[in-house]
Amino acid sequence: LVSSKMLFVFAFQTGHTTGPSLNNDKLYQFAYSAEVYVDRVKASLQKSAGYRISSGVDVNLLWRNPDNDDDQLIKVMIRDVQVENVNERPAAKNIFKGKSTEKIIGKEYLAALQRPIVLELVRGKVKNFYSYENEPGFTQNIKRGLASLFQLQLHSGAAREVDISGNCNTTYHVRQDQVTKIKALDSCEIENQGFTSHNQILGVTTKATSATIYVLEDSFIKSIKAEENYVFLLNSRRKTGAKIVSKQRLELKSVQAGPGLIAGKQVASVIKTLDSSYVAVTLVAEPAKAECRKCPSLSEHWQSIREYMYPEKLSNAEAARSFLSFIQNIRKATKEEILQIIRSENKELLPQVVDAVTSAQTPESLEAILEFLNFKDASTSTLQERFLYACGFASHPSEMLLQSLTDTFKGDVANEEIRETVVIVMGALIRKLCEREGCKLPAVVEAKRLILNRLEKAKKDDNVRMYLLALKNALLPEAIPVLLKYAESGEGPISNLAATALQRYDPSFLTKEVKETMNRIYHQNRKVHEKTVRTTAAAIILNSNPSYMEVKNILLSIGELSLEMNKYMLSMIQDILHFEMPSSKTIRQVLKDMRAYNYDRFSKTGSSSAYSGYITRGPDVSSTYSLDILYSGSGILRRSNMNIHVFDRNAELHASQVVIEAQGLESIIAATPDEGEENLDSFAGMSAILFDVQLRPVTFFQGYGDLMSKMLSATGDPINVVKGLILLTDHSQEIQLQSGPRASTEFLGGLAIDISGGMEFSLWYRESKTNVKNRVAMFIAGNTEVDSFFIKTGMETTLEVETALDFISTVQFSQYPFLVCMQMDRVESPFRRYVTKYESLPSGRRYTAKRGKAELLAGNEFPLHQENSNMCRKVFGAKSDSSSSWF
Numbered sequence: 060l061v062s063s064k065m066l067f068v069f070a071f072q073t074g075h076t077t078g079p080s081l082n083n084d085k086l087y088q089f090a091y092s093a094e095v096y097v098d099r100v101k102a103s104l105q106k107s108a109g110y111r112i113s114s115g116v117d118v119n120l121l122w123r124n125p126d127n128d129d130d131q132l133i134k135v136m137i138r139d140v141q142v143e144n145v146n147e148r149p150a151a152k153n154i155f156k157g158k159s160t161e162k163i164i165g166k167e168y169l170a171a172l173q174r175p176i177v178l179e180l181v182r183g184k185v186k187n188f189y190s191y192e193n194e195p196g197f198t199q200n201i202k203r204g205l206a207s208l209f210q211l212q213l214h215s216g217a218a219r220e221v222d223i224s225g226n227c228n229t230t231y232h233v234r235q236d237q238v239t240k241i242k243a244l245d246s247c248e249i250e251n252q253g254f255t256s257h258n259q260i261l262g263v264t265t266k267a268t269s270a271t272i273y274v275l276e277d278s279f280i281k282s283i284k285a286e287e288n289y290v291f292l293l294n295s296r297r298k299t300g301a302k303i304v305s306k307q308r309l310e311l312k313s314v315q316a317g318p319g320l321i322a323g324k325q326v327a328s329v330i331k332t333l334d335s336s337y338v339a340v341t342l343v344a345e346p347a348k349a350e351c352r353k354c355p356s357l358s359e360h361w362q363s364i365r366e367y368m369y370p371e372k373l374s375n376a377e378a379a380r381s382f383l384s385f386i387q388n389i390r391k392a393t394k395e396e397i398l399q400i401i402r403s404e405n406k407e408l409l410p411q412v413v414d415a416v417t418s419a420q421t422p423e424s425l426e427a428i429l430e431f432l433n434f435k436d437a438s439t440s441t442l443q444e445r446f447l448y449a450c451g452f453a454s455h456p457s458e459m460l461l462q463s464l465t466d467t468f469k470g471d472v473a474n475e476e477i478r479e480t481v482v483i484v485m486g487a488l489i490r491k492l493c494e495r496e497g498c499k500l501p502a503v504v505e506a507k508r509l510i511l512n513r514l515e516k517a518k519k520d521d522n523v524r525m526y527l528l529a530l531k532n533a534l535l536p537e538a539i540p541v542l543l544k545y546a547e548s549g550e551g552p553i554s555n556l557a558a559t560a561l562q563r564y565d566p567s568f569l570t571k572e573v574k575e576t577m578n579r580i581y582h583q584n585r586k587v588h589e590k591t592v593r594t595t596a597a598a599i600i601l602n603s604n605p606s607y608m609e610v611k612n613i614l615l616s617i618g619e620l621s622l623e624m625n626k627y628m629l630s631m632i633q634d635i636l637h638f639e640m641p642s643s644k645t646i647r648q649v650l651k652d653m654r655a656y657n658y659d660r661f662s663k664t665g666s667s668s669a670y671s672g673y674i675t676r677g678p679d680v681s682s683t684y685s686l687d688i689l690y691s692g693s694g695i696l697r698r699s700n701m702n703i704h705v706f707d708r709n710a711e712l713h714a715s716q717v718v719i720e721a722q723g724l725e726s727i728i729a730a731t732p733d734e735g736e737e738n739l740d741s742f743a744g745m746s747a748i749l750f751d752v753q754l755r756p757v758t759f760f761q762g763y764g765d766l767m768s769k770m771l772s773a774t775g776d777p778i779n780v781v782k783g784l785i786l787l788t789d790h791s792q793e794i795q796l797q798s799g800p801r802a803s804t805e806f807l808g809g810l811a812i813d814i815s816g817g818m819e820f821s822l823w824y825r826e827s828k829t830n831v832k833n834r835v836a837m838f839i840a841g842n843t844e845v846d847s848f849f850i851k852t853g854m855e856t857t858l859e860v861e862t863a864l865d866f867i868s869t870v871q872f873s874q875y876p877f878l879v880c881m882q883m884d885r886v887e888s889p890f891r892r893y894v895t896k897y898e899s900l901p902s903g904r905r906y907t908a909k910r911g912k913a914e915l916l917a918g919n920e921f922p923l924h925q926e927n928s929n930m931c932r933k934v935f936g937a938k939s940d941s942s943s944s945w946f
Contacts, residue, residue, distance in 0.1 A: 078183015086317030093798040108896035109145035136175035196347025197848040204799035225249030259710035301843035376859035379838035397427035417449035437473035454789035486532030531560035626665025694877035716748035862888035880931035
């Protein structure tokens with residue numbers, strides 16, 4: 060069960076005590092060792108980074124309660140301390156070579172470590188731990204780790220025990236001469252700082268075990284072995300992780316004549332007689348962390364990474380790496396230090412500084428950025444937007460952050476788009492805080508009330524849209540009736556927005572009332588709806604455990620719809636069957652009915668489509684893409700929707716969605732609008748969801764005049780949707796090892812991202828093209844470290860990848876059915892990973908061992924359906940033919 064060797068002997072007087080008991084006038088001399096290993100999860104300990112502290116330990120009985128043999132005081136003293144490598148290592152790689160223990164630990168700290176402690180044992184449990192006041196935390200914790208070994212129960216059963224790890228659930232198993240103690244480390248109540256990413260897929264899983272084995276011989280405890288294991292796994296790539304192994308061993312070497320007992324009836328008087336400087340301190344470890352020596356200031360660190368943060372370099376992994384290291388340093392900085400950098404930087408670099416300062420998520424960083432930003436000044440709207448989106452992507456948002464945005468929204472905001480973004484981001488923060496059981500926090504209650512009340516009173520469409528976008532992020536159960544009202548009764552874009560907000564809810568929230576409303580919208584029972592709203596309603600029905608009749612009615616409607624909507628609905632049904640989605644079983648049952656499944660219904664022509672496929676399928680996480688394109692009957696794009704989802708067995712992440720919508724363009728080519736869309740204004744725009752956060756939509760043009768102006772002046776350049784640095788993985792955890800040292804693990808994952816989209820329209824060639832470009836560079840850094848004040852040992856892990864994903868759709872509408880070609884390409888992607896194990900002394904002496912691997916992941920064009928491949932051959936064949944002739 061445990062590989063370390065620990066030996067510890069007490070005389071056990073059967074019938075007199077329920078715990079171990081020392082004999083009078085004896086001195087027990089032990090050999091003690093505590094070892095720490097840090098390495099990759101499946102690596103052998105023989106090559107791990109780490110160290111060993113070994114010493115002698117003298118133990119003798121000071122006092123036994125004359126009225127209760129189970130109550131006794133014992134004195135424990137550490138001596139002859141040695142520090143060494145945990146594994147054999149050549150002299151050139153041995154950081155301890157030529158250094159005495161006094162040089163390594165420090166004269167004062169060594170003296171403190173060797174001062175004795177006194178334990179009061181009552182029925183085998185440590186009731187009181189006596190030591191000296193104001194003793195250094197790290198030496199006190201080593202003693203606590205040793206003292207906790209003396210805690211033992213000699214009968215099977217569970218107990219709640221207090222030791223160095225905190226107040227923990229402990230289980231004892233006694234079998235003949237062996238006692239096994241299992242400590243449930245996840246149950247321990249101890250003050251440990253830390254946080255983790257909002258979404259489980261982006262987070263880190265921690266597994267911890269602790270076991271101690273005591274072996275008895277002739278009513279004595281002959282040996283103890285104690286081992287504690289911590290394993291940290293990156294959920295998105297479980298091959299990436301770290302482990303910490305802590306071992307203790309205490310072994311009896313001799314029993315000699317020792318000092319006699321101290322007379323007395325009360326513990327307090329005995330302690331005072333022994334040494335009046337002793338005080339009772341808790342056995343639970345106290346926080347003790349060494350101050351960083353020779354660490355650069357925030358300003359110095361910024362200067363060292365500044366060159367990698369220019370906008371043109373943001374698609375490189377080095378930008379993401381620098382972003383993460385900057386965040387780490389900001390988290391240690393004061394408000395004044397942060398403001399100094401913000402106020403001194405130029406306009407080109409300021410957006411990246413704002414990304415990092417906001418992502419740090421400390422009270423100091425929030426105060427600094429709010430003091431710098433002036434929302435009454437419209438000229439700094441770019442920085443305000445970067446701040447707001449960084450808030451939306453916050454890994455562990457605070458109530459203070461939400462309250463700050465609420466106050467900003469209620470105040471004077473000069474730029475109307477920024478004001479809209481503030482409330483949209485408030486919705487994202489509400490959801491994140493509610494999912495962490497913070498729905499009843501005063502700031503959350505206030506923000507929810509503000510959004511719902513103002514939506515109810517809103518008169519202008521722009522205001523209604525703003526609050527609906529906030530609800531699309533918040534996903535409040537109490538907002539569902541409001542969204543239903545707007546989905547069914549709202550006009551055009553408002554109805555569509557409310558429907559897409561409902562589509563984001565988990566199917567468990569979609570009640571009978573929701574499904575009835577969606578059925579009325581799809582079948583147009585009360586009013587005529589745009590096809591974008593109807594197809595969204597159908598998707599909601601088919602994704603929420605539809606009944607047999609619901610599916611049958613949808614299938615029977617195919618054939619009665621407009622040509623392109625017919626084709627789109629057929630593609631949606633075929634995609635559900637192809638991808639084995641939850642409703643596929645019900646659809647297959649309905650298709651056995653020939654009235655629903657016949658040639659006339661399933662042979663409709665058109666160019667609209669819906670298709671899903673896998674980007675990656677792995678043992679840890681998988682990712683899927685879905686592409687659906689809906690056209691008007693005249694061949695003009697109505698909606699293009701690209702989604703990427705990442706999921707594991709327990710969680711899902713909506714990594715990205717880019718929707719390009721257009722309407723009212725039929726008049727340009729003298730075509731007839733579809734039913735229900737006769738009076739729509741000319742419009743085209745793009746909406747994006749990024750890492751579960753709905754962003755503020757972007758408008759390409761609004762109205763016929765704006766359309767003609769932009770067509771005449773069009774350059775074909777894409778419009779940027781989002782560009783910046785995003786903190787994705789953000790896991791920080793402190794661990795108290797039972798041998799005394801403090802450990803920590805930190806995983807940070809940063810993304811440098813650039814998403815842009817464009818729509819080109821040519822009357823001359825009767826062709827339209829939409830292009831969505833995704834450029835990303837990701838860097839993940841993990842550091843697992845044990846800090847013993849006089850030595851640090853740990854392991855750093857890094858992963859980096861740069862990639863690009865392009866989605867292009869080309870439509871030629873000079874004939875019907877018009878030609879549509881969709882392409883989704885991923886370029887070659889460099890992927891690098893490195894592992895560095897290290898040991899270092901405060902003097903600067905350091906040992907490192909680094910291993911790495913770099914590879915090039917092949918690019919590919921994702922295989923869409925066969926019909927699309929055939930169409931692309933025609934499109935590009937037609938282009939090559941036309942290019943060779945003047946006429």
